[in-house]
Amino acid sequence: MCAYILVAEDDGMQAELIRRLLVREGHTATVVFDGRAALDEARNRRPDLVILDVMLPGLDGFGVCRVLRRDADIPVLMLTARSAEDDLLLGLDLGADEYMTKPYSPRELLARIRIVLRRTLRPVEEESPVLRVGGVTVDPVRHEVTCDGTEIGCTPGEFAILNAMAAEPERVFSRRQLLEHTRGHDRASTERAIDMHILNLRKKIEPDPRTPARLLTVFGVGYKLVDGKGPA
Incomplete structure (x- = not known):
């Protein structure tokens, strides 16, 4: 490559x-x-x-x-x-x-x-399904994210997290699991970085980032992506 x-x-x-x-x-x-x-x-x-x-x-x-x-x-x-x-x-x-x-x-x-x-720089020959969770849409091929119909910009790390979570909505991901998606290897000392990515994503996909309805914290475990239509 x-x-x-x-x-x-x-x-x-x-x-x-x-x-x-x-x-x-x-x-x-x-x-x-x-x-x-x-x-x-x-x-x-x-x-x-x-x-x-x-x-x-x-x-x-x-x-x-x-x-x-x-x-x-x-x-x-x-x-x-x-x-x-x-x-x-x-x-x-x-x-x-x-x-x-x-x-x-x-x-x-x-x-x-x-x-x-x-x-x-991943190849785009293979078609991947567009992922939808509530108002959030993730296109793995075009590397695009839309929220309530508006395209939003994501860093590669943010995109990797959102792509993984959109593929398995409602699943709770630990910080270590999300770290594997964003970095490709375990480095426990950098798990705080995941919290920062989550914070940035909430600013982009949540109507009110202070009270998340889509990207939720499961205390003591990690994070999950839900449709945002009601209580998880």
Whole structure:
């Protein structure tokens, strides 16, 4: 699975290491060293994935991610030397699909890249049924979600969660199970990320996100998607 990947990293040695890893995997890669250049490149030549360092000069990675999410649905893998949970949650709240803290192994970075690309560059030859749960419709082939007839934008991680839950309405999914759908492997330390994805989805599909009627919490267990027509 070959892709065009934009690397935004102000550390020249780190950027070159990532570029070489990507080329070795068969991808095409462009490296930029500041946030403004990252936005310019993303707008001029839409990448399949942006690997985005948080601590970029000029406009930091959070700012770049915010603009990318506003302008386009481009997958984002954020890199940071800061491991604070607040940073992770902020990155996910802005729409990042993956979040890695430095130092990381090249093998882990490549694994995360493969996971994102498998979700976003999946072939569309096989027809998949459109999934409907109440007013929420999920089209796995076109990668589209509508809510009460209005198309809404979802990050790949959000889409993966909604697609899994729409395929089995009323089923209660644990955070760990949803993590497997979004990341492809178990990492218990990042299960809090699922809560952030759920929060973002509620903002998009709930009439009142403060009192969810569709995407419900089952306390002590996880979450489930229902038709929203009445009490679960």
